[in-house]
Amino acid sequence: xxxxxFEFALFLPIVFLLYWxxxxxxxxxxxxxxxxxxxxxxxxxxxxxxxxxxxxxILIAITTILSxxxxxxxxxxxxxxxxxxxxxxxxxxxxxxxxxxxxxxxFATQFAQLFGIENDFLLLHLILPVGISFYxxxxxxxxxxxxxxxxxxxxxxxAFTAFLSFFPQxxxxxxxxxxxxxxxxxxxxxxxxxxxxxxxxxxxxxxxKKIVVADNCATYVDQVFADLGSHSGSTLLLAAVLxxxxxxxxxxxxxxxxxxTAKLFGIKLMRNFNVPYFSRDIxxxxxxxxxxxxxxxxxxxxxxxxxxxxxxxxxxxxKGERLKARYTKWIAVRNTFIIFLLSGxxxxxxxxxxxxxxxxxxLFVPLLLLNQNxxxxxxxxxxxxxxxxxxxxxxxxxxxxxxxxITFALVVFGWIIFRATGLKTLSAWICGILDSSxxxxxxLMNKYYYIPLAINILVMIIFEWTNRTKEHSFQLNIKYKWxxxxxxxxxxxxxxxxxxxxxxxxxYFQF
Numbered sequence: 001x002x003x004x005x006f007e008f009a010l011f012l013p014i015v016f017l018l019y020w021x022x023x024x025x026x027x028x029x030x031x032x033x034x035x036x037x038x039x040x041x042x043x044x045x046x047x048x049x050x051x052x053x054x055x056x057x058i059l060i061a062i063t064t065i066l067s068x069x070x071x072x073x074x075x076x077x078x079x080x081x082x083x084x085x086x087x088x089x090x091x092x093x094x095x096x097x098x099x100x101x102x103x104x105x106x107f108a109t110q111f112a113q114l115f116g117i118e119n120d121f122l123l124l125h126l127i128l129p130v131g132i133s134f135y136x137x138x139x140x141x142x143x144x145x146x147x148x149x150x151x152x153x154x155x156x157x158x159a160f161t162a163f164l165s166f167f168p169q170x171x172x173x174x175x176x177x178x179x180x181x182x183x184x185x186x187x188x189x190x191x192x193x194x195x196x197x198x199x200x201x202x203x204x205x206x207x208x209k210k211i212v213v214a215d216n217c218a219t220y221v222d223q224v225f226a227d228l229g230s231h232s233g234s235t236l237l238l239a240a241v242l243x244x245x246x247x248x249x250x251x252x253x254x255x256x257x258x259x260x261t262a263k264l265f266g267i268k269l270m271r272n273f274n275v276p277y278f279s280r281d282i283x284x285x286x287x288x289x290x291x292x293x294x295x296x297x298x299x300x301x302x303x304x305x306x307x308x309x310x311x312x313x314x315x316x317x318x319k320g321e322r323l324k325a326r327y328t329k330w331i332a333v334r335n336t337f338i339i340f341l342l343s344g345x346x347x348x349x350x351x352x353x354x355x356x357x358x359x360x361x362x363l364f365v366p367l368l369l370l371n372q373n374x375x376x377x378x379x380x381x382x383x384x385x386x387x388x389x390x391x392x393x394x395x396x397x398x399x400x401x402x403x404x405x406i407t408f409a410l411v412v413f414g415w416i417i418f419r420a421t422g423l424k425t426l427s428a429w430i431c432g433i434l435d436s437s438x439x440x441x442x443x444l445m446n447k448y449y450y451i452p453l454a455i456n457i458l459v460m461i462i463f464e465w466t467n468r469t470k471e472h473s474f475q476l477n478i479k480y481k482w483x484x485x486x487x488x489x490x491x492x493x494x495x496x497x498x499x500x501x502x503x504x505x506x507x508y509f510q511f
Contacts, residue, residue: 001051002505003257004211015044016264020191038162038185041265045167049130056129059101060165063094067139068160071146071153087147091140098136101126106349131171133346137296139164142178144300151179159185168261172254172508174272174292181269189266198475199263201488205463205474206256208491210506212498213460214249216453217242220445225419228428233438236429243419244412245457248277250507251290256472275468277411278380280403282363283373285411293346297339308332308368332368337361347418352426356417363410379468380404392469456494 001008019040050057070090077083105123112119142164145151154160163182224231224239231239255272262269276288286294308328337358344357367373378384381396396404416433420426444450467473478484 001048003254003261004207004499004504007051011044011048012261012264015040019265034186034188035158037189038156038158041162041167041185042158042165045162045165045170048167049165049170052130053127055127059097059129059132060135063097063136063139064161064164066090066093067142067164068154068157070143071160072155074143074146075153083147087143090143094136094139098132100124101128101132103349134173134175135164135170137175137293138177141175141296141300142182145178151182154182154186156186166262166267168258168265168267169269172251172258172506173290174255174258174270175296176269176292181267184267192266195263195266199260201474201476202256202260202263202472204260204488204491204495205472206253206258206260207495208253209249209256209460210253211500212456212494213453214246214253214507215500215504216449216456216498217246217249218504219449220453221246221419224443225425228425228432231432231443232440233433233435234440234442236432237438238442240412240416240419240429240433244277244408244415245460247415247418247507248273249460254506254508259472271471275379275464275473277408278404278465278468279407280376280380280400281367281372281407282360282410283367284376285407286360286364287377293343297343301342302335302339305335305338306331307335329369333365336364336368340364350421351423352417352420355423355426356414359414359417382469390469392466 001011019037046057049060067090070086073086074083077086105125108122108124109119112122142151142160146153159182162185163176163178166176166181169176221239221243224235228236252273259269259271270292272290272292274288274291276285279285279288340357340361341354342357344353344355344360347353347356364373379390379392380400381393382390383393384390416429417426420429463473467475467477476484476487478487
């Protein structure tokens with residue numbers, strides 16, 4: 001079931017009304033009120049997920065049961081070695097399921113090509129379950145956090161199932177931690193009108209980014225990609241820029257809809273995007289893009305590997321500061337490449353994803369070596385007042401503008417690698433852009449396409465810039481209520497005028 005579909009437009013209000021007016025209001029005073037509320041979430045989530053293919057429910061149920069039992073197993077294991085064994089077993093099984101469905105055919109094909117054998121009998125041709133990477137990582141984090149004693153294992157299978165299958169963020173994140181989301185299903189929730197209203201605003205903003213910006217960018221990008229060889233370098237470059245806005249509008253739009261929908265049910269999800277295209281370097285970009293995934297790799301891979309300041313072997317402790325510094329830098333660089341390559345491969349079984357991860361690692365490492373990877377932890381063009389409040393400036397400085405432009409250009413090239421379906425496609429695109437036709441006028445669709453699209457992209461940029469210090473970009477600080485309502489109505493009308501009959505899927509559903 002898609003957020004931008006007619007089915008979801010019916011599904012959401014029905015679940016909302018049942019949740020608050022049947023399983024909350026009508027059951028107040030009942031000892032099992034919370035249980036019934038969580039059970040409704042589970043049923044709704046399984047209907048939502050099974051809408052694509054009911055067979056997907058088998059896999060998520062297996063992941064849920066195994067991860068739930070792993071938490072209890074870790075708790076009851078008498079020794080630390082036993083606890084670790086339970087955690088590792090759960091990690092291996094869940095990653096094994098993910099690996100078979102997502103990567104087996106890829107590696108089987110590569111093996112067959114390497115040895116020049118027929119690969120048809122090797123392939124399984126399995127359908128990739130929607131969002132399997134997202135809920136698998138969420139399940140893994142639970143077992144790891146229980147083992148680390150960062151959260152107590154739950155014995156409430158209904159609350160745990162609600163945590164792992166919560167429909168707003170089930171198929172494309174944010175990848176939640178049990179330490180944040182699970183406790184919210186273990187305590188009573190009350191309806192908060194202001195929170196629900198803000199959730200509706202965030203849903204509207206997410207739909208705008210997806211339907212009005214991303215889907216319309218896709219119209220141009222898909223046509224160019226269908227026949228790269230017949231287009232000029234300028235057209236390929238324009239398609240790359242539009243894909244940059246497409247993937248942001250698509251993915252961050254999903255996250256906004258998910259977070260806003262969760263607010264309707266009294267649940268707070270973590271922020272997944274924080275105006276990443278206003279970053280001043282690649283390190284800042286990765287602190288602002290797909291935050292739930294980057295922090296997952298940081299906490300469960302990068303830091304366990306030693307992070308930026310690994311423990312030194314005893315032999316180096318007496319070898320001198322210079323040798324110890326060299327060792328530390330080498331391990332930090334190694335760890336950086338590991339997490340970027342893993343992040344790339346997480347997106348799919350394709351060499352271009354690995355290349356995309358390596359590309360960003362190469363951009364990140366110089367900042368790491370120069371100790372500049374943490375220099376921009378604030379928001380661009382802001383000042384902190386003595387009382388601690390953050391004041392946003394109207395415009396960035398010339399230096400900041402140049403930094404954002406350079407970072408944006410580097411990110412655009414990265415998205416070319418990401419969008420390419422294979423190395424041959426990537427080579428054709430790069431060669432096409434480097435052609436002398438780069439300095440010609442790009443192919444444009446009719447004015448009824450590109451003029452409204454340019455306006456809508458500009459509107460998105462303006463709203464993101466002016467509200468960059470807020471939780472989301474549709475928290476309008478406008479005094480007059482009639483003006484705010486007018487803006488909302490304009491956006492709603494724009495949505496209805498932009499809806500397509502075929503209801504395009506979200507890009508990250510394939511991951």
